[in-house]
Amino acid sequence: xxxxxxxxxxxxxxxxALAAGTGHALAFEGPLADLVEGTDEFRTAxxxxxxGYPLVTMEYTRRIMTNVAAxxxxxxxxxxxxxxxxxxxxxxxxVTAPNADTLxxxxxxxxxxxPWVLAQPDMGDRYFLLPLLSGWTDVFEVPGxxxxxxxxxxxxxxxxxxxxxxxxxxxxxxxPTSMVWLLGRIYCTGTPEDYAAVHALxxxxxxxxxxxxxxxxxxxxxxxDPAIDMKxxxxxxxxxxxxxxxxxxxxxxxxxxxxxxADAPAMERFATIGLAPGRFxxxxxxxxxxxxxxSVGYDKIMLHFVDSDGDITRENGWSFTTKAGIYGTDYLQRxxxxxxxxxxxxxxxxxxxxxxxxxxxxxxxxxxxxxxxFPKGQLPPVQGFWxxxxxxxxxxxxxxxxxxxxxxxxxxxxxxxDGSLTIYIQNESPGADKEAxxxxxxxxxxxxxxxxxxxxxxxxxxINATWAIPKVEKV
Numbered sequence: 001x002x003x004x005x006x007x008x009x010x011x012x013x014x015x016x017a018l019a020a021g022t023g024h025a026l027a028f029e030g031p032l033a034d035l036v037e038g039t040d041e042f043r044t045a046x047x048x049x050x051x052g053y054p055l056v057t058m059e060y061t062r063r064i065m066t067n068v069a070a071x072x073x074x075x076x077x078x079x080x081x082x083x084x085x086x087x088x089x090x091x092x093x094x095v096t097a098p099n100a101d102t103l104x105x106x107x108x109x110x111x112x113x114x115p116w117v118l119a120q121p122d123m124g125d126r127y128f129l130l131p132l133l134s135g136w137t138d139v140f141e142v143p144g145x146x147x148x149x150x151x152x153x154x155x156x157x158x159x160x161x162x163x164x165x166x167x168x169x170x171x172x173x174x175x176p177t178s179m180v181w182l183l184g185r186i187y188c189t190g191t192p193e194d195y196a197a198v199h200a201l202x203x204x205x206x207x208x209x210x211x212x213x214x215x216x217x218x219x220x221x222x223x224x225d226p227a228i229d230m231k232x233x234x235x236x237x238x239x240x241x242x243x244x245x246x247x248x249x250x251x252x253x254x255x256x257x258x259x260x261x262a263d264a265p266a267m268e269r270f271a272t273i274g275l276a277p278g279r280f281x282x283x284x285x286x287x288x289x290x291x292x293x294x295s296v297g298y299d300k301i302m303l304h305f306v307d308s309d310g311d312i313t314r315e316n317g318w319s320f321t322t323k324a325g326i327y328g329t330d331y332l333q334r335x336x337x338x339x340x341x342x343x344x345x346x347x348x349x350x351x352x353x354x355x356x357x358x359x360x361x362x363x364x365x366x367x368x369x370x371x372x373x374f375p376k377g378q379l380p381p382v383q384g385f386w387x388x389x390x391x392x393x394x395x396x397x398x399x400x401x402x403x404x405x406x407x408x409x410x411x412x413x414x415x416x417x418d419g420s421l422t423i424y425i426q427n428e429s430p431g432a433d434k435e436a437x438x439x440x441x442x443x444x445x446x447x448x449x450x451x452x453x454x455x456x457x458x459x460x461x462x463i464n465a466t467w468a469i470p471k472v473e474k475v
Contacts, residue, residue, distance in 0.1 A: 041273060042289055042296075045243065048270045049297030051263075052250040053238070053335040054137040058179060059253055060234050061342065062108050067228045069221055077222025079109045079116075079209075083202040087190055090399035097395045100406050101387050101451060102128075102185035105202050111159035112178025112256045117170065117213045118157055121204035123150040127187040127384045127453065129349050131325070132157065135179035135257035137338055139325040139346050143173070146349060146383070146454050156210065160258060167213075177257035182207070183343050187385065187453075189410050235339065243293035244282045247273075251280040262329050301335045311336070316471035318450070320353035322463050347463055350384075351455055355448045358472050366427035366443040369475040376419030381467050384454030385409065388423060393445040400440030401429075413437045425472065448472065 068075045074095065076082040084104040092098060109116050120130065120143065129144030143155060156170040159178050166172045184205075188198045208217040229237055241249070254277035259267050267276070274281030285293075305312060311323050311333045325346030327334035337344050341352070357363055358370065372388065380386035387408035390398050397405040407413060407423050414436045415421055424430040424438045425448070450469060452462060460467035 039286075041284075041286065042293070044269055045247075045273050045285060045289060045293045046297045046300060047266075047331075048250075048273060048275055049243070049246065049293055050301055050335045051266060051270070051331045052246070053297070053301060054338040055135050055253050055257055056241075056246060056250055057234065057238050057338050057342065058133075058135050058137060058181070059249070060238050062179065062181070063225075063228050064230060064234060066108050066222060067225055067230060069224055074104070074106070076107070077219060079207065080107060080219040080222070081202075081205055081207050082106045083199075085199060085202075086195060087188075087405075088397065089403070090397040090405070093396060097391060097449065098397060099387075099389065099451065100190065100397075101187065101385070101408070101453070103188045103198050103202070105130075105182075105184040105186060105205060107182045107207055109157075109180050109182070109207065110178050110256075111157050111162070111175050111180055113159075115156050115158040115162055115164070115210045116180075117206070117208055117210055118155045118173075118182070119206035120153050120155070121201055122152040123186075123201060125150060126198075126201070128185065129345070130182065130184040131343075131345055131349065132173060132175065133181040133183060133343065134175055135177035135253065136260075136327075137334060137342065137344075138176070138327060139344075140175055141173040142325075142346060142349060144349070167210075176260060179257050181343070239294060239298055241294060242290045243285065244280075244290055246294060247275050247280045247285075248282070251275060251278055254278065266329070266331070298339075301332065301339055304332045304336045305340075308333075308336075313465075315468055317358055318353040318355045318469045320351055320462075322347040322351060325349075347455070348457065349454060351452045351462055353450045353452070353462075353469055355450075355472055358474055364441070364446045364448070364472075366441045366446065369424070369426040369430075370441075370472050371475060372423045372425060372472050373470055374421045375470075378460075378467070378470075379421060380450065380452050380469075381456040381460045381462070382452050382454055383456055384452075386453065387451045388439060389449045389451065390425070390439050390441060391447045391449065392442045393447070395447065398440060398442045398446065402435070402438070402440065404438070404440060407437070407439045411436075426475075 065075045066078045068077060070077070071080055071082050074082060074084065082105070087100040088098045118130070123145065127145050129142055129146065131139045131142045134140050143153065154170045155173050156166050157173045157175055157180060160176055186198050186201060188194050258277060270276070274284035311330070312319060312321050321337070323330065323333055324337050324341070324344040364370070385408060387406045389406040392398050404411065413421055413423070422437060424434055425441055426438070427441050427443050429435055430438050455462050457463050462469070
C-alpha cells in the first residue's frame, strides 16, 4: 500500500502511475528556448531539481502524514507507531495500490538530536521486514526475517552526527539523515485468528527516544497546522513549487539531512547556482527559469521510465525494477522511484512487477478472459511469499462476489494434473470447478501487480534474470 494519500503509485514501489506523462515531447519557444537548451545554468538547475526531488518529497509526505493530533488510519504524530489493523476492501479510497499481504506498522521520527530505540518482539517464524528510510529515500537498514531473524531484538537508530556509546543489548542502526521513516510490514493471512496474532505483535513493538528508555513513555500529542494542505496529493504539491521555493526548502532540509560523501562532485556543481546545505542564493538563478525548472525537471524524471538505460526491466508485458532502495549516485532512478513508488524496498526484500496491458495495442478489459499460467516448478521463486493483485483503472481493489482481491498460495489454488498453476483473470466466474483459481476483474479496464517478497538471489531468480514472469494470455 502506498501510504501517501493518492500521491504516488505503491509502498511502496509500483510502476502503475507511469502510464500518464511519459509519452509527450518537450518543446520550448521564444526567449525560453535559448534559456532551456543553451545554458549550463539551466541544465545544472534541472539536475539539482532531480537530485533534491526525493528529500523535498519526503518532507512534504512527512508533514502531511504527521499533521494530526492523534493516530488515525495511516497517519500519526511524529514518534508515534501507527498500526494498520486490517486489510482494506473495495470501498477503500484513501490510498492507491493497497495490498492484502502485509499489515503496516509505521512511524516518522527524528534522530538528529538524540538516538531512538526500536524494540521488536519475538516474531517467531512469521515473515516481516522493518525497512528504515533516510530522508533521501535510501533504505539504510532493514531488520527482518531475511536479515536479522525472528528473535526479539532492540535497535538503536542513531543520527548522522552521533558518536556516543551504544547501550548493552542494543544494535546500532546508523541513519545518514535526521529524518527517518519506519515502514514496517508483517505478513498476515487475514483470518480473525491471524489478525489477533499480528495485532498482539504490533502492540509489543516499542519506539521511543534513548533518554526515555526504561521509563514509561507516551508519544506527545501531535499538533495540527491548518496551513498544511491535507487534500492535494503530495506529488502535486511538490511539483507546484516554483524553483526558488523548491531550492530554498531543499537547502534548509540539507542542514539536518546532509548529502552523502559521494555527492560531493554534484554539490560542487550545484554551488554554481547558489545551492548548498543551509543556503540558497536565488540571485544566481535567472528569474525566467523559476517555473520552467520544475516542469523540465519533472519531465526528465518521468521520461527516465521510457529511456531508463537498464534501470527498468520490461518482459512479457511486465515492467519492474531491481534498482530500488539503495541508489548511490543514480539520482535520476532515485527520483523516478520517489515519483512513482515512494517507500520502495530493496530488491532482496520485495519486487513489484506490474502489467498495464496484455500487449502494445490494447488494454486489459473485463470484456475478455485471460489466464496466467505457471508451469510445474516455475512459480515465482521466493523465500517469503508471492501474490497477484487485481486493481481497477484507478488502482483500487475490485468489488467482486467472492471478496478476493489477490491470488497467492494462501488462497489455496488448485494445481493442474501436470503440476502447473493456472490463474483465471476475468469478470465472471470461470465455473465452480475453477473458482479456487479465479482472480475477479472489473467489467472495464484493469491493471495487475505481482508482488515477490524475499525473492531468491540464486537461480532461478528474477533478480539475476534467470526467471521470467509468464505472459498474461487472452483466451
